[in-house]
Amino acid sequence: MPFIKAYVHLVFSTKNRVAFLNSPELRQKVWNHMRENGKEKGIYIDFVNGYSDHCHCLISLGSEQTISKVAQLIKGESSFWINKNKLCKCKFGWQDEYFAVSVSESMVNQVRNYIKNQEKHHRKKTFKEEYDEFIEKYQFG
Numbered sequence: 001m002p003f004i005k006a007y008v009h010l011v012f013s014t015k016n017r018v019a020f021l022n023s024p025e026l027r028q029k030v031w032n033h034m035r036e037n038g039k040e041k042g043i044y045i046d047f048v049n050g051y052s053d054h055c056h057c058l059i060s061l062g063s064e065q066t067i068s069k070v071a072q073l074i075k076g077e078s079s080f081w082i083n084k085n086k087l088c089k090c091k092f093g094w095q096d097e098y099f100a101v102s103v104s105e106s107m108v109n110q111v112r113n114y115i116k117n118q119e120k121h122h123r124k125k126t127f128k129e130e131y132d133e134f135i136e137k138y139q140f141g
Helices: 024-040 067-084 105-118 118-124 128-138
Strands: 007-013 043-051 054-060 099-103
Touching: 007 067, 007 105, 007 128, 024 043, 024 054, 024 067, 043 105, 043 118, 054 105, 067 099, 099 105, 118 128
Parallel strands: none
Antiparallel strands: 007 054, 007 099, 043 054
16 A cells, blocks of 8 residues: 555635635535535545635645646535535536645645634735735746
């Protein structure tokens, strides 16, 4: 069996950045479901959190997993679950695009703290501002 530690910080937004996840209770329910469902599918979600219009996941990839497959499974199943359980008034969906950056072992705790503090972070900064910072910081643009 291979021994692998490959952390990825995955960020994705709701369809058209609509604030579907508009309460802390709803967000917690969704994040808990993502973690549980991930575990069932062999996806190790180390930490998950977000705000009303987006989600951050710190994931440790397994030897047979790709970022695109993991993102597809997490996003697809969670949107299906949210709609099946009628957790939003209208049809919920995640945007197709996402960010994914590797995280070195020495930065894992910093990324966990960043993800953990999303509620506080977004009192001062919109997701659009955070998005633009990601584009610039990781030279995606």
